[in-house]
Amino acid sequence: MNQFDVIVVGGGHAGCEAASAAARSGARTALITYQFATIGVMSCNPAIGGLGKGHLVREIDALDGLMGRAADKGGIQFRLLNRRKGPAVRGLRTQIDRKLYRESVQTLIYEQKNLFLIEDEVIDLVIESSKISGIILTKGGVIRAGSVVLTTGTFLRGLIHIGDKTWPAGRMGEKPAQKLAERLAYYQIRLGRLKTGTPPRLDGKTIDWHGLDWQKPDNEPIPFSLLTERIKEPQINCAITRTNVETHRIIRENLHCCAMYSGAIKGIGPRYCPSIEDKIVKFGDRDGHQIFLEPEGLNDDTIYPNGISTSLPENIQNMLIKSIKGLQHVKVLQPGYAIEYDFIDPRQLERSLELRAIPGLFLAGQINGTTGYEEAAAQGLVAGLNAARKAGDLSPIIIQRTQAYIGVMIDDLVSCGISEPYRMFTSRSEFRLSLRADNADERLTPLGIELGLISRKRETTFLRQSEVLQKAREFAKSISLTPNEAAVYGFKVNRDGVHRTAYDLLSYPEINSAKLIEIWPEFGQFNTKTMESLEIEAQYAVYMQRQQQDMAVLERDERLIISDDLKFDDISGLSNELKTKLLQRSPRTIAEAQKIDGMTPTALLLIITHIQRLRHLQKTTT
């Protein structure tokens, strides 16, 4: 029983997606975690999705991952962000009932064929003839596998800080992974240190809810997953309160005992998830900062006060919380804390998320320097899929920048590295108008079907939906109006004698699918979702043509591979400065080399020529 195709270490968002993806690909997979009960736990805020992140969840779902389905089961406040802006930048987000979410993930894991759970701690990697061949467990001893996925989150040499107190931990109340970090360092893997934080947890029964503002859910919640017909859980409001001058005073006067500012913390934290201390230091001129009082569940009184992540000493935390409206008498259930942890410089990874130095070892999630559940899950899926393929001697699957936000994220990580925990934003994708939440299924599910990652149920649902959309598209392109006819319907169209198809007309801001149905009642046969998709793609059609050209250029440069053994020193004509940068970054493709600052067209050509020469030499010698 101690032989698997794939071993996944860690049961967080990355680990669960990795294990599920590997098992779905047909690999005999083991998921190893300290405790079964913590599988699917959300260690920080009780929410999934958001701007940019919502795209990732849709893409994970399009490849039959778990996150979208679990969020639909546990979602208790669905909101579509940027609703009034263009469809390419809308982001779906929901508050989550932690228990429902965890149970939902655990069910999906338990039900997965080929997937086995082991409760234990990994203390070492088994590396034979310089590639991975298994792991060593504290209790279970050696387990062998073709490939291993590490998803250690904040556990790798995790160190919690509250005030001047520190202790090693992976999360509050859980032990860190110490040995594993040492082993990775032993194999000369470049490690770095990051920091993140979490706010205190409050007892909702002791909050004075009167007079607070409320944020409402959408009237009609939109699910993440293609497979979810409707959201079943009741939708709740979130209260909003804010810090005030007194809060700021308390923080300012006690900055010296905060781990961040006393110099105790060396790791770099994310700028977009600052602690309340950071906010006061940088933006103390604001009269207050919002705090969302997010319930952790429908039947859970715990409140997650989103906006006051802190590592001040417990007594100061108490003081500052009690200065806030509604929280004067609140009972703190668990103090806020900062946690430092090791990450691996992601430039050491292949785009399959395999570590170059140790073939067969894949990494996903916070260990690669990212932050956020969605980012972790998306990497988990890619790592799990590729770990299974590696074990089965298949070539890796690379999701490209031009295909998905997942590709953008992995490309950013692998080619540029990180200087702070990496989070997804829509502005990170130059192909934002093409990579949308509404077409995630169309972009990725066909690939998933080809790879055998997708359940029969999703496949049929997707194919049916796709067929209907194609029918609607063809119909819209087959019917048209002359400018005069369009004017009759009140549309402002140039009187140039050119017919506009229904598809063309949809790209006009004042024309929507409801209008089309008025003119051509046949559109009534298509469901709302189809008409919405049609409307969106027609609206962006012109832009997408241009983006497709840019994509073609990028893909061409991505096909020009720079092999590992290329010695930049041998290339005559390259400046020393560029040689140094090339050595540091070791670009894998010409597209990557192009991103190095100071790169010139001539230098690129010199590299390309050199690659050619090497190939030529190889050919003549063999």
Added chain:
Amino acid sequence: MDTIFALSSGLLPSGIAIVRLTGPCIKSILRQFIGFIPEPRYMSLCTIRSSSAEILDKALVVYFPAPKSFTGEDCAEFHLHGGKAVVARILEELTAIPGFRLAEPGEFARRAFAEGKLDLTEAEGLADIINAETESQRRLAVMGTSGALATLYRNWRSSLIKARALIETELDFSDEEDISNFAHDRIWADIICLRDDILQHIHNGKRAEVMRDGLKIVIAGAPNSGKSSVMNRLAGRDVSIVTEEAGTTRDALEIRLIIDTLPIFVIDTAGLRDTENHIEKIGIDVAIARMKEADLIILLDDMHNPQIVDLPEISTTVWHIGNKLDLGRGDCNRWPLQFSVWTGEGWDGFIEKLTTFCHEKIVNIGDIVPARRRQITLLENGLSELNAALETDTSNPELRAEHLRYASNYLGRVTGDIDIEDLLDVIFSEFCIGK
């Protein structure tokens, strides 16, 4: 993929100039320019016409259909008459066609390589050529975009990046409290200012281009030293009124000359002297301004009636030339070069020296046309993206942002900055992000 083109032969003017094109739209451009598709790989004598059917040149045209071409794509070559105006005009016509643009350095070779068209020796040779090309372009860029100009372009780009960052903030962080407070309209007002600045600059640039396309030689000296006569002798026709009354040439007069195939501007200036005459004073100010931007100053003296002339402080090369050699030889130290503009004595030696000087100078700015043309094209493209952004409906901020992204790419390419701009840096310094 764009169809790209470049002047592939050397320095202009020349006997012929070869403009090479590659890309998907070669056939359509041949139809548009010469009205038919010539037989592949045979030279055809054709009339090239502009989009308004005006005749641009009679030229030899060759068509190389894919894949048997230099780049493996459809290619064409126009062998034009090698005058600057002709080439500039044709490049301009091509640039105006959507999907057409001037090639970046090395781009032909990149395409050839991508299509598997380059063997090793070829590729290496090309790298050298492109290196040289880049080097001359770099020199040009240094000349054209050094100092104030480069700073101007970079400032534009950074103000555009800042505006983009703020707009992206609205898209990526709209759920943050701090965002709702900032002045959204101000950013678009800034973009309008930026657009107007660029527009003005392109306009100035086009005028400047005409003015600058040639070496500038200023003829200066005291009144009645024979400046206008020198000009006339150079031109071979009367361009400035030559009289014997001091102070006749009140304005700077210019003629364009070709000396041994090189384009030269000769500028005749008002005589330099202290004067109370208001109009003459203006003329002298113009003369001084011209001297400051000249490549060469010919300071002319009547050797038999020398005047003290105060030159403004300038770094330009000055030749002290003595006129009226026919009346007797002057001091060789004071006037290393002497001639008589009336009798032509010593004139050939002067022309010879002038030709040598021009050749040495002009090598440095020989291919300035495409280089400057390229910058203007990029600015024009950037401008049209800014306009598109401003014209796009405000309910689609993501489409406006897309146009701004393209605009900032174009501006970046003007100065050759290909660094990856970090919008996030701007965002996080401006706003308190993170709940």
